[in-house]
Amino acid sequence: MTSPIEIVNMSPEDYRNRKVALITGITGQDGSYLAELLIEKGYQVHGIIRRSSSFNTGRIEHLYKDAHENPKMRLHHGDLTDSTCLVHIISKVLPTEIYNLGAQSHVKVSFDMSEYTADVDAVGTLRLLDAIRTCGLAHLVRFYQASTSELYGKVAEIPQSETTPFYPRSPYGVAKMYAYWITINYREAYDMYACNGILFNHESPRRGRTFVTRKITCAVASIHLGKQECLYLGNLDAKRDWGHARDYVEGMWRMLQQETADDFVLATGEMHTVREFVEKSFKATGKTIRWEGSAEEEVGIDDEGVVRVRVDPAYYRPTEVELLLGQPAKANEKLGWKRKVTFDELVEEMVKADLVGVAAGDVFN
Template sequence: MTKHITITIQKIQISIILGQCSQRCGERDSTDVQVHWSVVVLSLAYCRPVTIEFEFQSEIIPLQFLRQTNFHITKIEIFLVNAYKVQPALPILLYTTERTLCSCSVRNLPKHGSCSAYAIQLSKQYIIIIIIINSMAVVEDNRPKVALVTGICGQDGSYLVELLLSKGYKVHGIMRRSSSFNTGRIIHLYDDPVLHQSKNLVLHYGDLSDSSGLTNLINTIKPDEIYNLAAQSHVKVSFDVPEYTSDINAIGTLRLLCAIRACNLKNVRFYQASSSELFGKVQEIPQSETTPFYPRSPYAVSKQYAYWIVVNYREAYNIFACNGILFNHESPRRGETFVTRKITRSVAKISLGLADCVELGNLNAKRDWGYAKDYVEAMWLMLQQEEPQDYVISTGETHSVREFVELAFKCINEEIVWKGEGENEVGICTSNGKVRVKVNPKYYRPTEVDLLIGDSSKARRLLHWKPSVSFPELVSMMVAADIELMKENPRA
């Protein structure tokens, strides 16, 4: 009896389907069986859901997969499950048009936990395997994709370069010249001898204020993808240096877009790191791609210009350019001057007896906090789509600074209670009565953004993206990392 199975797999796209095959094969209880199957090879090069239909007329299914694709195979993972007992004599052969890639029996197949393959179980029958090929990102001439990342030494840049290298990209990064090394977040990559030898990671001195330097670099490396993550990204600081903030964040983005046009790169794809600060004095809750902007800081205003110039160049010059409106995203690599990292560093110091309390500004400010590593995946996904669009990336949850503080102290087994109001409010540890949190008005912003919460339903629907780390997990991760950091270097 013919079995029809239809499945939907997330984050996988069919790379090739090679028609129907039919042959006499296999033997069970001295009975020959007729086998029909569709040959399917899956590639992780793109991320979009697909539906695959299999048709079987057998209890034992030997498979021969022929490869006719431009992708370079870097790894093959196989998974086969038996409904009852393992059939040790069942061979599985994988072929290319030139040579056998793999030949193994059921016994040497990797275990389920080490596989990212999928299997379909047929009642009282053996299981069909689906082979997933993890492939390098290549373009039509079979060379690795080339990406240019500005802000490569920042939190997002460091996670993004790790992601791109894992996908086989050749990555060029722009870093500002400094009297001291500022490559701390990527030093594990920068010092990797394999990467040096392969030249898959190359750093260049540069700045978004230097239009000729940007144009020369882009013309030299001719990137397939550009990720503009560089910015003066501190909101409070933007009130002190509004002109510099605007020059880097706003005009710097324009300089990159002009360089793309000057170099006549018709197929390049451009990602612009936008910000939830665009929404500022929010006009609706939650905020989506259609929510009106109301920026409340020089930083947010500069990001609004960058957002609209990206849209304009996309429409006027047909550049594949996307804005990622990313809500707050944190990690152990977050800059030390940002409130979340300031909290976790202070909690770590308190746990080790290196400090007594932390001073903060607005405890009631509410933000939508996610994990930075999740968010850089969304950046990459935007540039893998057929059409350029703008996306909100967020968790859809909002938490106050006060909640962040309470969770952080719980990580060191201290419970915080609050006493007083406004500037006189303090957070006190219930177990020892010590003041752990004080409010200092110098940390207030001239114009405050009270509430941000994003609606990322478009990204979840079209990119099939979703956050993987919860708010409590994020706080715990950051506190644990800072405790280890302080143990190694108390002056860090």
């Protein structure tokens, strides 16, 4: 491992050629796909994980079982609420790239845990940026901040681009707005290479089961296998721009390979409702869903006349984001990035994976 003394005599080019990445949130959906991508590209990957009494590394288990077996992956215990540990880890690892994916990322939960969400998602980003400066790496490290389409909230225009005004509608969105602007502020104030990736919804079989897309595909698989009767959802008419997480982590990496730091929207440019996601998911198991009723009394009925979907107002958000549709033209042009997986392919992949997982009793994610 390179020592701080050796760093003093390195040029910025030599420093970057070491290809050492540090990922917060490495155990999550995006972190696991990003770790795979970076290892494939020859990086030494380090991840920050929170202490837990149970194993929480299921998504990266295939990458990391023992440091002796895969020296390309190292994990460090830490937390975005602990400045001291962040400084210690960064000074020890001396990363060339930092990807800040760690967050309390559930929008509905952010209303129940607003203070914690602000501490991790907003101030946590500030702590990480300050840790980079404290370690004397402000002009050497390239920093990626995971921003979100939830910044747009009550949208000012359709579609949303890098210049669309923000109007967040949740504590999560508000916390992420602080993180977005503090990243830009440090870029401008301290000449740091710091980027925001404004990513629209991106899913995969590794998505947590509390998120609506994975909740749907897991329930559809369980219903198909006779292990569940009905799926309960909130707003069926919410519209989102859904892509595959594997495509989006490539966009993150591309942002840090540019000559100058900038902010980019990653999106598919097409929009679908939660209702459509439900229909496509059931279709992947050979079932057709028809809808009857309205509002909270609306139900989804299968070919045999059995009610498989119901609305539960408990899942409504206090302030709803009705639609999100991204305009990825800037990323297409400057990064050469385009999504590869279509909406239909995404849904089918998730349902197939959950059919296997539910049948095996393995639904860890």
